[in-house]
Amino acid sequence: MTPAPALAQTAAFGPSNPFFAPSTLPYHAPPFDRIRDSDYQPAIEAGMARQIQEITAIADDSAPPTFENTFVAMEKTGQLLNRAMSAFSAVAGANTNPTIEEVQSALAPRLAAHQDAIYLNAKLFARVKAVHDNVASLHLDAESQRLVTIVCDQFIHAGAALNHADKEKLKKINEEASTLEDKFQRGLLADTKKAAFVTTDRSVLAGLSDAQIAAAAQLAESRKVQGCVIPLQNTTQQPDFTELSDRATRQTIFQNGWTRGEQAGGDLRPVVARLAQLRAQKARLLGYPSYAAWVLEDQMAKTPQAVLGFLNQLIPPATAKAQREGQTIQALIDAQHGGFTLQPWDWNFYAEQVRKAKYDFDESQVKPYFEIDNVLENGVFYAAHELYGLTFNERKDIPVWQPDVRVFEVHDADGKPLALFYCDYFKRDNKNGGAWMSSFVDQSRLLGNLPVVYNVANLPKPAPGEPVLISPDDVVTMFHEFGHALHGMLSNVEYPTLAGTNVPRDFVEFPSQFNEHWATYPAVFRHYATHYQTGEPMPDALAEKLRKSRDFNQGYRLTELLAASMLDMQWHTLAPDAPVQNVDAFEKSALEKSRVDLAAVPPRYRSTYFLHIWANGYAAGYYAYQWTEMLDDDAFQWFEEHGGLTRANGERFRSMVLSRGNTEELNQLYADWRGRAPKIDAMIQDRGLAGK
Numbered sequence: 264m265t266p267a268p269a270l271a272q273t274a275a276f277g278p279s280n281p282f283f284a285p286s287t288l289p290y291h292a293p294p295f296d297r298i299r300d301s302d303y304q305p306a307i308e309a310g311m312a313r314q315i316q317e318i319t320a321i322a323d324d325s326a327p328p329t330f331e332n333t334f335v336a337m338e339k340t341g342q343l344l345n346r347a348m349s350a351f352s353a354v355a356g357a358n359t360n361p362t363i364e365e366v367q368s369a370l371a372p373r374l375a376a377h378q379d380a381i382y383l384n385a386k387l388f389a390r391v392k393a394v395h396d397n398v399a400s401l402h403l404d405a406e407s408q409r410l411v412t413i414v415c416d417q418f419i420h421a422g423a424a425l426n427h428a429d430k431e432k433l434k435k436i437n438e439e440a441s442t443l444e445d446k447f448q449r450g451l452l453a454d455t456k457k458a459a460f461v462t463t464d465r466s467v468l469a470g471l472s473d474a475q476i477a478a479a480a481q482l483a484e485s486r487k488v489q490g491c492v493i494p495l496q497n498t499t500q501q502p503d504f505t506e507l508s509d510r511a512t513r514q515t516i517f518q519n520g521w522t523r524g525e526q527a528g529g530d531l532r533p534v535v536a537r538l539a540q541l542r543a544q545k546a547r548l549l550g551y552p553s554y555a556a557w558v559l560e561d562q563m564a565k566t567p568q569a570v571l572g573f574l575n576q577l578i579p580p581a582t583a584k585a586q587r588e589g590q591t592i593q594a595l596i597d598a599q600h601g602g603f604t605l606q607p608w609d610w611n612f613y614a615e616q617v618r619k620a621k622y623d624f625d626e627s628q629v630k631p632y633f634e635i636d637n638v639l640e641n642g643v644f645y646a647a648h649e650l651y652g653l654t655f656n657e658r659k660d661i662p663v664w665q666p667d668v669r670v671f672e673v674h675d676a677d678g679k680p681l682a683l684f685y686c687d688y689f690k691r692d693n694k695n696g697g698a699w700m701s702s703f704v705d706q707s708r709l710l711g712n713l714p715v716v717y718n719v720a721n722l723p724k725p726a727p728g729e730p731v732l733i734s735p736d737d738v739v740t741m742f743h744e745f746g747h748a749l750h751g752m753l754s755n756v757e758y759p760t761l762a763g764t765n766v767p768r769d770f771v772e773f774p775s776q777f778n779e780h781w782a783t784y785p786a787v788f789r790h791y792a793t794h795y796q797t798g799e800p801m802p803d804a805l806a807e808k809l810r811k812s813r814d815f816n817q818g819y820r821l822t823e824l825l826a827a828s829m830l831d832m833q834w835h836t837l838a839p840d841a842p843v844q845n846v847d848a849f850e851k852s853a854l855e856k857s858r859v860d861l862a863a864v865p866p867r868y869r870s871t872y873f874l875h876i877w878a879n880g881y882a883a884g885y886y887a888y889q890w891t892e893m894l895d896d897d898a899f900q901w902f903e904e905h906g907g908l909t910r911a912n913g914e915r916f917r918s919m920v921l922s923r924g925n926t927e928e929l930n931q932l933y934a935d936w937r938g939r940a941p942k943i944d945a946m947i948q949d950r951g952l953a954g955k
């Protein structure tokens with residue numbers, strides 16, 4: 264070991280910092296009772312500096328490279344950084360404030376540079392490569408071999424194998440691309456805000472409830488404009504289209520959204536076109552025919568051809584179903600003597616009328632049966648108990664980041680401690696939108712760590728003393744996020760790099776979407792869907808209506824997603840020598856070529872507001888949402904064929920899939936459990952796409 268150089272800029276970091284030493288709380292839970300906002304930055308900076316020391320010591324080791332002194336040693340680095348970053352990420356996402364936000368933007372570029380300092384370290388890569396190329400003679404166990412493959416691939420993927428001149432070119436491309444990504448993100452945010460619908464004439468907002476109008480008036484006030492403001496959501500369809508009865512209003516809002524990102528002074532089309540070109544050039548530098556080929560190599564799908572083949576199987580039945588739905592809607596428009604052809608801005612308004620007529624169903628009828636604690640303990644936890652034998656005890660002694668957060672200790676069937684699970688379900692102004700799972704501690708036998716994971720959601724919080732009654736979608740969200748949590752908690756691997764949810768994007772949503780199936784499974788549903796006042800189970804007729812209404816509008820929903828996925832794939836299979844594209848022409852031709860260009864069903868995102876692919880890391884990855892739907896429907900079909908909710912079925916799934924993280928090639932792992940490769944049939948069946 265080389266002597267450690269002095270730590271830079273860590274004057275404020277010492278034993279009084281709560282991250283200085285590993286947490287002494289059960290499961291090494293973060294000591295939120297002692298953490299102040301000012302503790303994060305010094306701890307994270309010291310954590311980066313320490314990891315660089317640790318990595319340098321490995322790279323400079325005078326002993327010949329071995330699996331132990333290179334791969335195992337790397338697995339043990341960065342523990343201080345992990346402890347500080349995991350707590351910081353939780354707070355930054357779920358309970359932020361201006362101080363935290365400042366720290367976040369200050370750290371973002373430095374964390375990216377920190378990654379480069381590891382992956383582009385030539386001495387370190389030489390050792391990694393030496394062990395990798397010699398792996399057959401080392402007689403390692405399967406998981407250790409997998410670690411060698413995965414880590415070596417991560418280095419090569421990041422450009423470690425390039426010569427010095429090409430590494431410099433790569434850094435330049437990365438720099439320009441990240442600047443453009445940032446420009447796109449900020450430009451889109453500004454344009455989306457600017458493109459909001461503003462009116463002083465309330466009659467054009469007919470159909471909205473008093474509460475919706477009040478919210479629109481309040482937004483106008485906060486933006487210091489007269490009248491009402493209807494903001495745009497970052498999708499093609501807008502939530503209020505279901506209620507807005509004035510057709511001209513819907514059309515204007517739609518057009519505002521459709522052309523956002525094209526405004527003079529803030530036109531994002533040149534940004535998008537240049538980004539696509541830069542990415543194609545980056546792929547060529549790294550030795551790939553396209554950016555998608557580079558991205559997909561370490562995913563389950565592996566190649567652009569596999570993704571396109573998968574999407575092409577879904578497009579004909581999805582568009583056929585969307586067309587049938589469109590015909591039903593057109594018939595309703597005609598019956599009302601509308602005198603126009605169905606347009607995208609009409610779809611949801613009339614679809615909602617069709618839904619009410621067809622299913623005679625309203626969310627307010629079912630909500631009294633979905634009281635949150637009942638859903639959590641008698642639904643989410645119950646299914647995990649029946650399948651995996653888990654039990655849950657609330658712990659009031661573990662510190663949390665906000666008083667609404669609850670903590671449960673999870674025990675295995677044999678009574679052994681397994682994990683800590685936190686849930687933070689209620690909406691707050693200082694919380695990001697949506698729902699997610701993450702971890703404070705990843706499971707690892709090497710490090711002797713049991714998992715500490717959490718779920719966050721944005722469920723509406725009622726006034727104090729009122730029951731928390733949630734919607735059917737919210738119930739599904741709780742099961743979904745808990746599916747991710749199970750993937751983290753049931754992990755049983757040696758190395759943290761391969762633990763739990765550290766898997767490719769087109770696998771990670773599989774356990775979560777799979778767990779959603781139990782929300783509507785009759786034995787589970789009956790166990791939790793009881794009236795919050797009377798305790799009576801939901802009447803069968805109502806439960807049946809709820810189940811049937813899930814089939815509604817599936818053609819539209821899937822088609823708009825497939826169109827977005829195809830757009831993403833077309834942009835990222837662009838040839839490296841292709842000129843800068845005309846965005847509008849490219850988009851039109853991409854959708855036509857893919858046969859997913861229904862006039863009334865536009866893509867969920869246009870190129871000019873497709874944040875996922877231009878700034879959020881989903882480039883050549885948007886298909887993953889549909890890919891994992893194939894997996895979860897196919898997997899649930901296996902359960903149905905084998906007796907459904909039983910301990911034996913759960914145990915088999917746990918030992919062969921959920922506990923395994925990324926310790927085996929995932930196509931193989933899935934096929935070993937399922938008895939064959941995944942098939943698309945169950946997905947087509949479940950979405951009601953198999954003909955009329």
Ligand SMILES: [Zn+2]
Binds near residue numbers: 743747772775
């Ligand atoms: Zn998810």
